[in-house]
Amino acid sequence: MGEAEYEEGEVQLEADDTLLIYTDGLIEQRDRSVQSSLDQLLVTAQRTTTTLDDRLDYLLTHSSADTTTPA
Numbered sequence: 001m002g003e004a005e006y007e008e009g010e011v012q013l014e015a016d017d018t019l020l021i022y023t024d025g026l027i028e029q030r031d032r033s034v035q036s037s038l039d040q041l042l043v044t045a046q047r048t049t050t051t052l053d054d055r056l057d058y059l060l061t062h063s064s065a066d067t068t069t070p071a
Contacts, residue, residue, distance in 0.1 A: 020045055026059070029066050040064070 013019060020041075027037035044062045049055040 018045070022059075026063050026065055029064060031066075037065075 022041065024034075027034065027041050029037050041059070041063075044059060045055075047055075047058055049058060
């Protein structure tokens, strides 16, 4: 979008930090605000897992997004 404005910033990650990049399809729900869904994602993402694959599986399993198209 040509008229969109974005803030730019920097953050220093530490050795044990986790950077989670996601699409809105993981959190979007028709009956909830985006902020509420994002808050839920942040709580879910705090669960400790042994591998990255386990963490991603957990996030997808516990996502309550409703933007998928029925088969």
